[in-house]
Structure formats: structure tokens, C-alpha cells
Amino acid sequence: MRPTPMILATAVGLAIGAAATWLVMQHANPGASSSADKAVLYWYDPMVPDRHFDKPGKSPFMDMPLVPKYAGGGAAEGVVSIDPRQVQNLGVRTAKAERGTLASAVRATGAIAFDERAVSVVQARVAGIVERLDVRAPLTAVTQGQALLTLLAPDWTAAQEEYLSLRRAHAQGLDEMRAAARQRLFLLGMSAAQVRAVETSGQAQTRISVTAPRAGVVGELAVREGASVMAGTPLLRINGLDTVWINAAIPEAQAGRVTPASSVAAEVPAFPGERFSGRIEALLPDIDATTRTQTARIVVGNADHRLAPGMFARVEISGSIDNVEGVLVPTEAVIATGTRNVVIVDDGNGRFRAQQVRVGDEASGKTQILEGIKDGEAVVLSGQFLIDSEASLSGTLARLQGAQR
DSSP: OTHHHHHHHHHHHHHHHHHHHHHHHHHHOTTTTTGGGSOEEEEEETTEEEEEESSOOBOTTTSSBOEEEETTOOSOSSEEEOOHHHHHHHTOOEEEOEEEEOOOEEEEEEEEEEOTTSEEEEEOSSOEEEEEESOOSTTOEEOTTOEEEEEEOHHHHHHHHHHHHHHHOOOTTOHHHHHHHHHHHHHTTOOHHHHHHHHHHOSOOSEEEEEOSSSEEEEEEOOOTTOEEOTTOEEEEEEOOSEEEEEEEEEGGGGGGOOTTOEEEEEOTTSTTOOEEEEEEEEEEEEOTTTOEEEEEEEEEOTTOOOOTTOEEEEEEESOSOOOEEEEEEGGGEEEOSSOEEEEEEEETTEEEEEEEEEEEEETTEEEEEESOOTTOEEEOSSHHHHHHHHHHHHHHHHHHHHHO
16 A cells, blocks of 8 residues: 555654654763762852852752762863853953052042131120221132221220320329220220320220231121121121132942041142142041931142132042952952852863952952952953853753752
8 A cells, every 4th residue: 555655754754853862862961871870079059169068958049959069070060161262252351360459549529618617707896886898798808917897986995095094194003004904905806006006196096997817708797887786796707718628428338448637639620630639637427318428528728729619529538548468350350240249260271160259449440359269360351241141051050950860
């Protein structure tokens, strides 16, 4: 009958397909039939291959079954083997981990402000009337000794007349009274030059000029012409500009590196390329709840008065902490996953290992490795994400194979 050759051909095809499938499986997993005959050296988690266990069970790291390591198992410990030609095609670059000193520096931004220690308040010593203002607007620059305003002060005039009367008297035993009357003029706010002028002219001054006790700018002007003032009334506030503060916002994670008296280099956009030297006076004991930053108060010299309060500044704080020697790798070699930090180690001959590490400080493109990498080991700088993905895939397949055994 004609259907017989068709049936025979179908049977032969099925037999050939089954044989081919068996051969492919044997080629893909040549050790599958003999794995049971191999001795187990230890069990491990492929994602944390440096931790070994002496018995099977669940991994304490990933909550998955541990994978057995067999004698002669080759690159089973999370090591990925890649053909050298493929490594070259991937453009893998490596660098040696080396011991060195990491010079830490903290960079932050801030704003320039008045030095609140360089503030002088001008007050009325006696009651009077502001007859004339020589400074009429806030933030006006003044020099030390410059006239600020003129006061009509009857108490000052009466005190001068009393002193002059005692000077003219020739009775015995008035020396102490003259000295007391002269001292009273100083207590009422008259300067030594004004007292000498009264003594020279022999006439009381009805108008007293109030002068600036320091150079700076008028931070606050509290009176106007014609105003009546009482004794102790603040008239002006003068802010010095010889030094200024920079209130720099230090990130909370870097605040531990900053210490008082650390040297600071500051730059402002108004003077590009110029650096201003300063030092940290205090790290204020307050954390901003919104920005999670801590304010560092930096004192900067400003003899030429070019730095103005309100200017934006970028600061670099150097020598903040003791420089500690340790193993350093390029920062680009570290893969931060959010839960762990991984470095791909080149073991040579196309073998790469994903190594979990504990990192320290980072500065100038270098990261300090506290644990996981030794001095002299080669670490991968480029293409490590592909290698890490391959290692994770190999670890997943190893877990599946371990679960099936």
C-alpha cells in the first residue's frame, strides 16, 4: 500500500530528531551525568561568592538555596569567562587597585553675609533733637570719625557750663569737683577732642556732632531730622566690611569631614578665576530639615571691601579630616546598586569576578575600598555592567541547577 513509505519516513524522522536532541543536551551539559560523582567542596551564594558554607541550605543574603561547589568545578564561584576577542570587542578597560592616601575635600555653596561681630551701634547718651543728618540712607559707606548727625542736647550744654564754671572758680578744694565734671562730659558721649575744644574756647557747645566709631556701611538708620530722642535711643547701626562671613551649606553626609579652623578657598561669580582664602570659624549646631545641610560659618578677609553681602559663593574645604592610607580604585570602577557596591575584578585569561566591596570616602576621581579588594588586583573600568549582568545571569542559572539536584 502507498501509505507505508510515508509512515516509515515519519518514524525515521522522529528517531533522528530524538537522537539530535540527546546529543545537544549532552554537549550543553557534559557534566550533568557525572555531577553526582563529584565531591562537594562547599556551598555558596553566587551573588556573594566569597562566603562559604559547610552544608546546604538557604542563603542568608538572598533567601535562595545555596549552590554546591564541586571539585574541579572551574569557574563556578560567580566567575564569568569571556573569550579574549569578545573582551576586546567590548572595549573593556582595567586599572590596578593601589594603596594610597585620599586627600579629602568638601565642596559646597553658600552666601556672603555681614560679620556680625564687626557691628557698632550708635546711641544717644542724653535726650535731644536731631538737628541735621549727614547720612540719609541705609548702606551708605562711612569712614571712622566721619560726622553722622548733629544733636541739640540741653543736658550736654548744661554739663559743659557747669564744668566751665568750675574751671573759672579760684576757690580752694575744687580740683576733685573739676575732675568729676570733666568725667561727666565723657560719660555723656563727648569725645576727648570735643572736651579740649570746650576748654580752649571757654564756651559751651550747644550742638554736638556724633561721629562714626568705625568704618563700614550704615546697616540701619533709625532716626530722621527733627526727631526727638531719649537717652539710650539707637540712632544708627554700622556694619564693618573688613571681614565677611560665608554661610556655606554642608551636606549632612559630609558634615563629619568638616572641622573648625579648616582652610577654605572661595570663588564668587563677580570675580571669575580669583580665589579668596578663609577659615571655618564654627559649624553651627543645626540641620536644615528641608535641605539636610549644616551651616558652616567661614570668615574671609575683605580689606578692599569687594565682597558684598548677598553674593553667591562656591567653597572648597581642604584638609578637613586626617588623611588615611588605604586601597584606592578609580570611582568609575564601582557599581552602586542601591543595596550594595560591586567591583568587577579581572582574574586574567578572560575570567572576571563580581566582588562586593565596602567603600569609604571619595575624592578626585578615587574611591577608598575598606573591604573586598586587595592592593594590586585589576578592576574593570568600562563594560562592567555587561559583565555584572552576565555574572548575575550565571548565578541565577546556577541556583536553578542547584535547586534541581
